[in-house]
Amino acid sequence: MAKRYKLEKSGVWITLSTKPFAGGGEGNLYNITAPKEFRKYVAKLYHLHKLTSIREEKINYLATYPPIQSKENAGAHNSVIWVKDALYDKKKFVGFIMPYTEGEKLEILCTPKIPRKLRQEWKRFDFKQSPKALEMRLKLSFNICAAIHQVHSIERYVLVDMKPDNIVIQTNGLVSIVDTDSVEVVESGKSLFDAPVATPEYTPPEHYKLLDYDATEREAWDRFGLGVILYKLLFGIHPFAASSGAPYEQLTTLHDKIKHGLFVHHPAKKSSFKIIPPPHKAFYKLDQSLQDLFFRCFVDGHENPEMRPSAEEWCAAILLSLDDETAYKRYGHILGGGFYASKPRFPLPSSRIDVPGYATPAAKLVELHKNNRLPNPKVRTPQQHELKDFQVQSLKKGEKIAFMIAIVMISIITTPFGGFLFCLYLLHRTKKNFKTDGAFRQAQRIKENLAQVQRKYYRQNLRLRQSRKKFKKSVRWVIPKIERLVEEVKTKIEGLKTYLKEKDTQVKELEQKALEQYHYLNEKYVSKAKEHRAIARVEDGHYNNLAKIRIAIHNAHKKAVDELVKDQPIQENHPFMKEGKIAVDNLVKDKKLKISDLIGAKLTALYNEQEAKIKLLYQDIREDTFIENHWSRLWKGKRNVAEGVKDELKEEFEELKLSSILQIYNINSRTGEITLKNGQKFNIKYFRDSKLILNNLKHWHDETKHQLSILDQEKALLKKEYRQKVKALEEKKRIELKNLDRFKRGELEKVKIETQKIVLGQPFANLQEQYETVTEYVTELETAYEQEEEEVLKDYKALYESIIKDCEYRADKVTRDIKDLEAKLHTYNKKSKHPKVQKAYRELEQDLKELKQIIPEYKTKAFEMKKYEQITFKNYLRKLLRE
Structure with a gap:
């Protein structure tokens, strides 16, 4: 028998299937069978040995503070399968519910070959079958990063157990992060609830070091796992999977190689590898910006975890690589600065303005007043094959012949009166035999049962008519007024929605004009940039904005520097690099402390001020x-x-x-x-x-x-x-901390440049001077572009704000009107709770319920009776004579 459980937040009772459809080490998953609105969720019931008070607190915390879901996906797809509500059985915590998702584990795309049984379904992602496989995988990578960014953006959670098994994908590219009940919960830099497990192949090197802090409390832990997942997805192999030589020949496991930073493409450790598997070669076909992020993740991030790129940065780099303007329009809101200049985007008034709702008072009374018609049972007519028949066994063949001869003889020899009497005798005997027929007896029993049910139905029908009349009399003075006021509320809300739709159209036209201005300015400054000789040498004609030109210049400069470095390689442990890094780390550490102390002091002052005001608030009354x-x-x-x-x-x-x-x-x-x-x-x-x-x-x-x-x-x-x-x-x-990360990267880059100047000498100095000159030129263009864009868009923004103000004024007015109407509704609602009204309502509801309970039995008996409608003496005689 299905069991019922109660949800903590909503207080709703749900029913689960009797058998689980999946299970694991922590618990089993069950479908929700009732109520209907919860069938899109599944329930996870923990095993008894996993039920602890800490786990209960954690699940309730996760349900209270879910990650921010992107507006584009809201209601359509869950990118993060998060705890919806805690589940209780007799006030005892047993598990939780979460949205249901379908798909395959990401692991199917993280190996050199897709499993045979899935190749046809996933052929778009197969490198051998599809020329666009890398592009499709990049788009899938973007969706994964966008989902992880949703979790990180709330700054409370670290996933910790980052691995492909915890990511579910669909053939259309949709992804879902699962197993999120095992995340680490962090507040104010301290762990509230620890993550129970982590997978060694996706665990960062700081796990193996003696640190003065818990590494799982930091987002940098997830950034490493994300880098590994993306590498495996794009190339089908682990980034540390290679046969190592001296001095690392004793390292055989992946987590040992991670511990020692043996990234396959590590520039300083190329000589440490004996055999590098072929799939790694595809790394150099990747866009340079993505290669740089992998280096930051596994090379720079080995010693400095904060250097690892965030999910946000991966999103920006993938968009840059794909040059997908559609994807940018859809997901650009998560990029922050990113690599793109901001485009004018005006959110529609309907998405910014809250449409007021309303609560219908005496809703049940109004509904019953409208829908209290007497139920009329419609009985289905039986099909030909459903009709019942009888078996003619009352006369034998010889008897029938004798009777026919007797009738003829009597008709000829005797008087007609005697023949008539003999026929009556025959009919009487035949009718007596007819009444002993099994079908006739069954029809009579059903007829009697139907008569009883009919009497019960008509009595209840009469009672219902009387209670309906009494109910209508008790509410005739209140229901019409409630209905009129509710209709007025609906009219006002619909009017507001229509008004917002009109304003949406205006805003779309405004945004289109602003975009045209944006494109014009963009083309103007891109043309100016291409006039520079240095940029003309680098730029190949495909870049359509200044940000891409800047990156192209950077890549060209890096390539030239790499050519110089080939002859005089600069080791990571170079004295100047070491000293510079130490100085930068100390500087950043001091700045971090100052920021934390300053904000901490302000927060303390705020809390004290709040307590003082609350105390003052209650002082007089106390x-x-x-x-x-x-x-x-x-x-x-x-x-x-x-x-x-x-x-x-x-x-x-x-x-x-x-x-x-x-x-x-x-x-x-x-x-x-x-x-x-x-x-x-x-x-x-x-x-x-x-x-x-x-x-x-x-x-x-x-x-x-x-x-x-x-x-x-x-x-x-x-x-x-x-x-x-x-x-x-x-x-x-x-x-400020995010800006500090950028500052740190900039300072480390300066240290690297100064070291290169010392080691590489004048050739590098000339290259750097040219690079700085061109970059400065692009910066000037960007500054001028931003200023001009701001001036151009100023008028559009002013028009947009005026539209929003009009919408807000209209929405406020409608809200006030609805509040006034609801106050009147509340008055009538109180009147509808009068004892006489409530008594009449209960009587009508009960009589209606009882009548509805009789109807199925009435319909069944009536249908059965119709099936026996051919069981008549007349039909019996016909069949008797035919046989």
Whole structure:
């Protein structure tokens, strides 16, 4: 029998299939059979030995703080299969639910050959069958990076166990990150919940080092795993898979090679490899920008994990490699700066403006008022093959012949009257035999049963008519008004939607004009750039923006420098490089500390300011709740009070340690019993003037509760305001640390350049001077372009903002109108809860329910009766004579 479980957040009860469709070391997966809206999810029930309080806390945390899903994919596909809600059985945690996804594990594309049974389905990704296989894999890589960026963008999670088995792919390129309940949860640089496992082949080198921090708490851990996954996807082989020679000949496992940084294409360790498998050769066919990211991941990132490219940077580089403008338009919002200049993009008003909703009061009453027609059971007519027949066994063949001869003889010899009497005798005997037929007896039984059900149906029908009449009479004065107000609310909302659609069209036209201006400016400055002789030598005519030209210049310069370095290679352990790196690391470390200290101090000040304001908010009311300072309130309405009475009550309060009205939980006016929050109870009726004291005390208590509820609302608004301030500070810290990473890369590049100048001498100095001159020229063009673009787009932005303001004003007005209408609806809703209305509603609902329960039985009996409609004496005689 299927079992029911309760969801923690929504409180909904769900039913699971009896058998799991998949399982693993932690638990089993089950389909959700009810309710219907949850069938797109699956449930994971943990094994008993895996159920711990820490796991329960973690699952609830993951459900509360999901990663940001991209708007393009929302509702259509889940790029990250995340915990939706925790699952409980009799208040005991048992697992969670998550969206269901289909597909194959990414591992099928991470080997040199696709499995035979999948080759036809996945032939677009097969290097031997498809000339566009690399392009298709790059697009798939982009989708993987975009999904991982969604997880990292919230800055709470590190996936840790990054591997192809935890990525599900479909033939259309859609991806889903799975097994996310094992992520590491990090807040403020500290681990709240650890990740239980990690796979050695995808584990970064810092795992094997003695560090003063937990490496799994940092995004750099995932960046290494991502690099390995992308390399395997693009080339079908692990980036550290090669036969190593001296001094690493004893290293045979992949994780040992990772530990020692033996990346197959490591420039300083090429002589350390004996045999490099052929699939690695395809690496050099890859776009230079992607090659550079792999070097940053496995070479630069070996000692400096923060140098590894983020998922965001991979997305930008893949888009650059594909030159896919469609992909940029769709996913460009995740790139930040990226490699592309920003294009004018104006979000549509319908995506920015929240359309107000509404709640229909007395919804069930209105629905029942509309749909309370008497159910009329329609009985299906049976087909020819379903009709019942009878077997003629009442007369034998000889008897039938004798009867026929007798009839003829009597008709000729005797009088017609005698023949008529004999025929009647024959009919009587035949009818007697007919009534003993099994089909006839069955028809009679069904007829009697149908008559009983019909009587029950008509009685219930009459009762339903009466209760319907009574119900309509009780709601005739409220339902039409509710319906009218609801229709008015709907009209206003539909009007707002129509208005927003019109404005969407205006914004699209505005954006199109802005894009035309953008393209014109872009072409203008690209043409200017190509006029430079150095750029003309590098540029091959295919670059359509300044960012690509800059990268082309960089690649050309790098190629020229590589030619120089061939003769005089610069080792990573060169003294100047070492000193420079140490200096840069120290500088960056100091800057990081300053940023953390500064933001930390500001955050502390904010929290203190918030606490002070909250304390000030409640200060006045707390002072008003002290009973000792306001004794007179207890005898309000009485002029003279005996001192002994006051002392007696004061002694009682002191014994109970009751000093504030806030300590009271409940006051029972009828019995005079007062319950305190600590569970203590006492009765005020034993004191003089108890009725007066009780009324005053209750009034004081209710007044305090009302004031506290108002202050709680103000407190919530205050906290929301400070949460936004904290969020802004944290965002500022994130941006500054990100800029610090760029600063570090820039400083390390400067160290490298200075070292190259010293080692390579004047030839490199000349190359560098030319490169800096051209780069400076491109920078000037970019600056001029940005300034001109800003001026050109200024008017478009102003028009766009005016449209948005109009939409916001219209939406605010509609929201206010709906609130007013809902206030009226609330009034009618209260009227609909009148005992007479509710009683009539319950009676009608019950009678309707009972009638609907009778109908299936009525239809069944009526259908059976129709199947026996040919069982008549007339048909019996016909068949008797035919046979």
